[in-house]
Amino acid sequence: MSLTTTAARRSALALRRAAASGAAARRFASSQAHDDHHHDDHGHGHEDTNVYPREGFSAPIWRNFVIITILGVGVANFLPDNWREDNFILRGWRMHGYMDPVVWGERNKRHLEQTADEARLRLISEGAWRPIKKQWRYQGYLDEHHGSPNCIPVGSQVVAKHY
Template sequence: MSLARAGRIARLNRPCRPHVASRFSSSHAGEHDQHHHDAHADAIAFPREDFSAPIWRRFILYSLLAVGFYKFAPSPKEDNPFSRFLDQYRTPQEVWAAVNLKHLELSAQSQVDNLLVAEAKRPPVHRFRYPQAFEQYSPHLRPIGTTVDFGDLVIKGDKA
């Protein structure tokens, strides 16, 4: 190994030093930090932690309102103005039943169509390698009924 390469490897393995010089601590640094911390500890005032905070008052108020509404609200079978108002703008149950039935019928038809397309196959096409074989044998000396008349047979690809 060459000396230049060995020096390059040694430089790569050496930890790099930061460009900013590190600050060396002095003997009075600990005293300064302690004094600094004490000054801020007195300035910070935390709120009192108890159940008189506004959020707890709101929670209790809303809970009482919910329990009162549940207890004194009319039952669903009672006739009241609020129920009548909601019934004016609600779609009748028969309409939704008809819509759901129509959707079911269309979904079933769609599945039948999808199945038909998925299982569809092209009709088989029989292609002969040598279509001239139809004309190869003599029509003479054959017994009656054993041959098929291919006189009007048109082979695909022939333009005649």
């Protein structure tokens, strides 16, 4: 066996090994996701071990709500008629954010005046027109007819009066 034949066999063997390992490495990502051993990695197949209470109106919060409502209505029936005026805690809580109606009237009046001023200014600015600009095709017209008498050529006008 010659040296070239041995080298050719070794290179062919190396190419075969590279092709075999390259084919395994060149798998598509979508085909890898379809393997059986990949399905359990996402957590979709596991059961939920948490135990949740049964939902419905028999839950403790609804029971407590009904009991508190019945107690509140029962207590309200036995209270005297003037309990709101005599209860300083309830009165203080109710008057906490209270403001005199006169103050609200003044604020509303001032707000109305400011709104009217803003509307008036907006009407003026939205209804404004740009000044009309007269464009002359012949620019020398102004110099000859409305300009200085010194710009009028001799003999073009008999009487040149400027008042």
